[in-house]
Amino acid sequence: MVEEGSTLLRRMEICVAEAEKRSGKNAVNMQETFTVYLIETRPMDAVAEGRNPAPDSLWRRYSEFELLRNYLIVTYPYVVVPPLPEKRAEFVWHKLSADNMDPDFVERRRVGLENFLLRVASHPVLSNDKILYYFLTEEDGWKEAVYETGFQAKADSRLRALSATFRVRNPDKRFMEMKHYSDELQSHTSQLLRARARVADRLYGVYKVHGNYGRVFSEWSAIEKEMGDGLQSAGHHMDAYAASIDDILEEEEHYADQLKEYLSYAEALRAVCRKHELNQFELEMASQDLISKKQQREELATGIVRTFSFKGMTNKLFGQEAPEQREARLKLLEELIAEGEETVKDKTIECEEHVERAWVDMQRFKEQKDKDLQEALINYAVMQISMCKKGIQVWGNAKECFLKM
Amino acid sequence: MSGQTVPADFSGHMLDLDEDEDLEVFSKNISLEDGNPMPNSPGSMVNQYRLEDDEEQQDPNTKDLFITVDKPESHVTAIETFIMYRVITKTTRGEFDSSEYEVRRRYQDFMWLRSRLEENHPTLIVHPLPEKFVMKGMMDRFNNDFIETRRRALHRFLNKISEHPILSYSECLKVFLTAEDLTAHRKQGAGFLSRMGETMKAVANSVRGLKSRPEEFTVMQEYVEDFGNKMSSVDRVAQRIAKEQREYLDELKQYGPTYTQWAGFEEELGDPLKGVASCVDRCSKETEEQVCHLSEVLIPTLHEYVLCSETLKAVMRRRDNIQAEFEAKNEALISRKADQETLQEEVDGLADRLEQANNALKGDWSYWKNSMTTDLKSAFISTAEKNVDYYEKYIAVAVGFLTCTHVCHDKFGVCVNI
Numbered sequence: 001m002v003e004e005g006s007t008l009l010r011r012m013e014i015c016v017a018e019a020e021k022r023s024g025k026n027a028v029n030m031q032e033t034f035t036v037y038l039i040e041t042r043p044m045d046a047v048a049e050g051r052n053p054a055p056d057s058l059w060r061r062y063s064e065f066e067l068l069r070n071y072l073i074v075t076y077p078y079v080v081v082p083p084l085p086e087k088r089a090e091f092v093w094h095k096l097s098a099d100n101m102d103p104d105f106v107e108r109r110r111v112g113l114e115n116f117l118l119r120v121a122s123h124p125v126l127s128n129d130k131i132l133y134y135f136l137t138e139e140d141g142w143k144e145a146v147y148e149t150g151f152q153a154k155a156d157s158r159l160r161a162l163s164a165t166f167r168v169r170n171p172d173k174r175f176m177e178m179k180h181y182s183d184e185l186q187s188h189t190s191q192l193l194r195a196r197a198r199v200a201d202r203l204y205g206v207y208k209v210h211g212n213y214g215r216v217f218s219e220w221s222a223i224e225k226e227m228g229d230g231l232q233s234a235g236h237h238m239d240a241y242a243a244s245i246d247d248i249l250e251e252e253e254h255y256a257d258q259l260k261e262y263l264s265y266a267e268a269l270r271a272v273c274r275k276h277e278l279n280q281f282e283l284e285m286a287s288q289d290l291i292s293k294k295q296q297r298e299e300l301a302t303g304i305v306r307t308f309s310f311k312g313m314t315n316k317l318f319g320q321e322a323p324e325q326r327e328a329r330l331k332l333l334e335e336l337i338a339e340g341e342e343t344v345k346d347k348t349i350e351c352e353e354h355v356e357r358a359w360v361d362m363q364r365f366k367e368q369k370d371k372d373l374q375e376a377l378i379n380y381a382v383m384q385i386s387m388c389k390k391g392i393q394v395w396g397n398a399k400e401c402f403l404k405m
Numbered sequence: 406m407s408g409q410t411v412p413a414d415f416s417g418h419m420l421d422l423d424e425d426e427d428l429e430v431f432s433k434n435i436s437l438e439d440g441n442p443m444p445n446s447p448g449s450m451v452n453q454y455r456l457e458d459d460e461e462q463q464d465p466n467t468k469d470l471f472i473t474v475d476k477p478e479s480h481v482t483a484i485e486t487f488i489m490y491r492v493i494t495k496t497t498r499g500e501f502d503s504s505e506y507e508v509r510r511r512y513q514d515f516m517w518l519r520s521r522l523e524e525n526h527p528t529l530i531v532h533p534l535p536e537k538f539v540m541k542g543m544m545d546r547f548n549n550d551f552i553e554t555r556r557r558a559l560h561r562f563l564n565k566i567s568e569h570p571i572l573s574y575s576e577c578l579k580v581f582l583t584a585e586d587l588t589a590h591r592k593q594g595a596g597f598l599s600r601m602g603e604t605m606k607a608v609a610n611s612v613r614g615l616k617s618r619p620e621e622f623t624v625m626q627e628y629v630e631d632f633g634n635k636m637s638s639v640d641r642v643a644q645r646i647a648k649e650q651r652e653y654l655d656e657l658k659q660y661g662p663t664y665t666q667w668a669g670f671e672e673e674l675g676d677p678l679k680g681v682a683s684c685v686d687r688c689s690k691e692t693e694e695q696v697c698h699l700s701e702v703l704i705p706t707l708h709e710y711v712l713c714s715e716t717l718k719a720v721m722r723r724r725d726n727i728q729a730e731f732e733a734k735n736e737a738l739i740s741r742k743a744d745q746e747t748l749q750e751e752v753d754g755l756a757d758r759l760e761q762a763n764n765a766l767k768g769d770w771s772y773w774k775n776s777m778t779t780d781l782k783s784a785f786i787s788t789a790e791k792n793v794d795y796y797e798k799y800i801a802v803a804v805g806f807l808t809c810t811h812v813c814h815d816k817f818g819v820c821v822n823i
Contacts, residue, residue, distance in 0.1 A: 181670065188667035195660040200652035209649050212642040220635040223628060227778055234785070367470040370673040377677045378810055380683060381803045388803070395796070399789035405782045 007127035014121055014136065016114035017057070019106050035106055036061045040204035041136050052369045058139035062087070068135050071146050072126055073268075074155045077275040079326060082119035083264030085112025086215050091193040091256065093201035104250075104331040108257060111245045115261070125361070161278055168281045170209050174357055178362055179273035189259050196256060211242030221341060230405030237398040244394070248387050249288035255383065258376040262369060269365065279354050283347040290340040300326060336403055470567045471495040472582065474560035477552050480511070487511050488552060490559060494582040500574075506583045512537070514581065515559055517591050521577040522566070527713045527723040528570065528766040529774045532565035534558070558705060570772070615725055616732050619763070625770065626721050629698040632715030640707040647699045654692045660687035675716035679804040691795045706784040710777060717773075720766065727762045731755035 008014075018038040026032045040055035065084055072081050087331040089105055099105065117136070120126045131149065217235030309317045476491040494506040515534055522531045535558035567573045580590050618626075664682035668675045734755050738748040 052448065152683070184670040186662065192660075192663040192667065195656065195663050199653070199656045199660045202649065202656045206646065206653050209642070209646050211417045213639075215637065216638045216642055218637065223631045224633065227782070229780075370671075373624040373674055374810065376679045377674075377681050378807060380681060381806050384684065384688075385800050385807075388800045391796040392793050392800075395792040397787045399786055399793070402782055402785040402789060404575075405778065405785075 006338055007122050007130070009118060009121040009122060011044050012121070012136070013044055013055075014108050014114075014117050016117065017042050020059070021101070022061075033101070034061055034103070036072045037110055039117070039136060042327060052213075054139065059135070060114075060139075062112075063137075064114065064143070067143070067146060068132065069116075070127065070155060071131055071149065071151045072120070072187075073271065074151045075129070075131075076125060077158075078272060079123070079361050080265065080268045080272055081126070082116055082123070083261060083268055083316075084116050084343040085109050085257070086260060086264070090260070091190075091197040093204070096217055104253075108253065112179070112257065112261070114289045115353050120153065124364075125357075150316050158275075158278075162274055164323070166281045167283055168277050170188035171231065171280050174359065174392055175273045175276045175355070179270055179277075182266045182270040182273065185269070186263060186405045189263040189266065193256060193259055193263065196252075204249060208240050209247035211298070214242070227405040230401045230403075233392055233404075234401035236400065237394050241391075241394045241398075244390050248383075248390070252380075253379050255376060258372065262373060265365070266370065269362065272362065276351075276354060276358060278350040279347070283344070286340065286343045288349050290337065290344050293337050295332060297330065297337060299329050300333065438796040451478065451676070464774050468568070470573060474556055474563060474565050477556050478509075480509075488555075490556060491562070492582060493568045499584065500579065501805065504582075508585065508587075510581070510587065512555070512559075513810075514587050514591070515562065517575060518566075518581045522572055523719075525575065525577070526528075526572065526765065528720055528762040528770045529569075529725070530713075530716060530720055531572065532562050532569075533709060533716050534562055536712070557701070561705075561709065565776075571660065573767075588762060615729055618725065618728070621723070621767070622724065622763075623764075629714060629717040629721060632717070632729075633711070636707060636711045636714055636798045640704070640711050643699065643704050643707055647696055647704065650692060650696045650699070654689060654696065657685060657692060676804075677810055682807060684761055684799070684802050684806055688799055694748045694789060695795050702791075703784045708782055710781065713777070724762050724766055727755075727759050731743065732757045 016037050017040045022036050023033050025160040029195045032193065036059040037061055038057055040057045042053060046053050062084075066087075069084055071082060072079070072313065079319065085108065094386065098238065109250070120132060121136075122135050131142075131146055134145055138145075141161055217231040221231035221235070471494070473493045474490050474494070477488045478491075480487055480489045489511050491509050492506075492510050494501075496504060512534075514539075514586065519531055519534055522529075535555050566575075566578055572578065577590075581587065584590055639760050664685065668678035668682065671678060706734045714746040731752070734748065734752050738745070738752045
């Protein structure tokens with residue numbers, strides 16, 4: 001998947017091996033229970049050579065992963081940053097616990113966190129980040145290092161800027177299309193996930209209700225001489241049928257998790273497009289500002305008023321100002337214009353660089369998405385086939401029992 | 406000649422001249438050359454009911470009476486509207502004048518037939534009719550599903566009767582199948598008053614209590630109680646399953662389209678998404694058939710046997726009444742010194758009647774048990790087969806989808822092991 005450069009993942013084997021419960025005091029000095037995850041790393045060359053060194057390891061909690069991700073989003077605004085597994089259980093069907101401490105949820109989160117690290121560590125740009133490296137290798141002091149980068153301030157200002165509504169005159173069409181696509185992706189994956197959860201809930205009901213056959217056949221077989229044995233064993237198969245749905249639906253949760261990853265990815269994609277809009281807007285604003293300042297200079301220099309201004313009016317009414325004052329004003333304007341031109345130059349570069357890099361990463365993302373989701377869909381079909389095979393076996397056995405009745 | 410010798414139910418009907426059709430049969434000149442030894446003495450009638458095990462059901466190869474119930478049609482009169490069903494009979498039996506008949510009957514006519522059969526054969530097990538009244542909520546008598554369900558049940562009812570070694574030769578069945586206008590015949594038959602009289606007697610006797618019920622009938626009674634409960638339970642489970650499957654189907658119908666809609670916004674992913682959509686749609690279709698099958702095969706069969714348990718209880722009661730009557734008269738004989746001769750004759754008559762009733766029940770009991778086993782076994786097997794079929798069809802579509810994508814798998818380097 002990665003052509004150039006050697007990403008972190010090539011040099012280092014990474015996994016999230018375990019999860020554990022811990023107790024501690026939180027930010028408001030209250031006792032709380034939380035889960036920590038063990039990150040293990042080993043140098044790849046050692047593994048390749050067949051040596052089996054003990055891995056380095058450290059413990060991290062979910063909030064630290066969140067911190068890392070926020071840092072990456074702000075630092076690399078042109079990258080579609082891989083998402084974390086969901087903070088809270090969404091699209092829950094009745095049996096699945098919405099409790100963050102539930103062991104199944106924790107296990108699926110562990111897998112999701114590992115997946116996040118693997119994706120980040122194999123990304124051509126993100127994998128070279130130092131903070132990422134410290135996250136994987138330095139248990140203490142990492143948080144301080146992150147905050148020292150000053151990303152928080154950037155994060156806050158970007159958030160403010162993005163939450164304001166603004167109108168962009170000439171956004172890159174491809175980015176607008178991509179943004180529209182990200183909305184569609186988000187909408188459709190969430191509809192699919194919601195519908196799937198409801199189907200899972202109903203299917204669970206169908207299978208479990210068959211368990212009643214087991215009980216009822218058993219009672220009935222007690223009063224029948226000829227049919228008794230056949231009924232009794234058919235009942236056992238019905239119990240097996242009812243029990244089989246648990247594993248089937250647990251496996252399906254992995255499928256749902258794959259879709260959830262791309263639901264979150266849609267948001268990351270959208271963020272890149274929004275950053276473009278922001279860049280473009282700021283560039284347009286800076287350009288606009290520069291133009292108006294230049295116009296002001298022209299008016300001041302030539303005395304010709306092209307645009308209405310209060311100063312112009314007062315000049316007309318009360319007479320022109322003194323030449324010294326005019327000189328001072330002109331000088332200030334020249335400075336502002338020089339600054340403005342720098343700003344426009346910087347913003348233009350920023351905008352173009354972002355567009356160029358983002359486009360590359362969005363293409364990379366698209367290919368990854370198509371591959372991953374096709375694989376997920378295929379796995380889903382394979383799961384369905386496996387479920388059907390179990391069903392055929394159970395009902396075939398039940399039929400044999402009925403025949404013996 | 407009719408193979409039927411139904412011992413008329415002597416109690417209450419002995420002097421009832423309305424039972425002319427049975428008495429007619431009773432006095433018919435039956436030729437022994439037919440191969441049907443038609444005894445017309447009570448003693449030899451006992452043998453009639455000791456059915457051999459392998460003669461208990463009509464061999465399908467020798468079935469000579471074929472009945473179908475179909476074409477329900479609304480029939481409107483000034484007073485009421487009701488449904489008429491078409492009843493077609495095809496037969497090679499000699500006692501039928503023709504080999505084909507087509508008549509129209511309404512539910513009340515079926516009720517008439519069944520009550521005549523029960524009256525004439527109080528200790529035979531006559532298959533139940535579908536319920537008279539609609540139990541569930543909104544459905545009314547003219548709802549298509551209700552009519553179709555009832556039609557099937559009526560069809561099954563007549564087929565059960567036509568397969569029964571004794572009931573199928575009943576004169577009232579013949580009348581039901583052949584008479585253009587049944588109303589004339591319906592006016593004949595046990596009068597209301599005589600039925601009343603019998604019920605009163607039965608009540609009186611049951612108040613008295615039985616001296617001693619033979620062990621085998623006590624065992625039967627217990628079984629009948631338990632059977633009713635078990636059948637109700639199984640019926641409830643099956644209905645619950647159908648309900649859950651219907652709800653599952655509703656959700657599936659919402660689920661499939663989410664894939665199709667998404668496919669509209671994808672390029673490479675479009676085909677795989679549509680592929681999964683078609684899998685889900687197939688699942689929907691098959692689930693619908695599953696639900697249909699449950700509603701048309703298993704649930705009606707279970708329901709009929711729930712109703713059967715009531716029939717069985719009634720049969721046990723009637724047998725008990727016959728025994729009670731005999732015991733009452735017998736006591737009277739023992740205690741009273743006058744009228745010894747008349748009483749003796751009556752007691753003897755009742756004793757014979759009791760013996761016939763018991764034998765009839767014993768014989769029919771094993772016939773019924775076999776029939777019940779066959780029916781339920783067949784219904785469960787059919788359900789199991791349907792479920793296997795469901796999964797097989799679903800696998801076929803899923804494999805089809807995989808085969809399609811497998812062709813493109815090289816592009817994405819995806820490997821699939823089925």
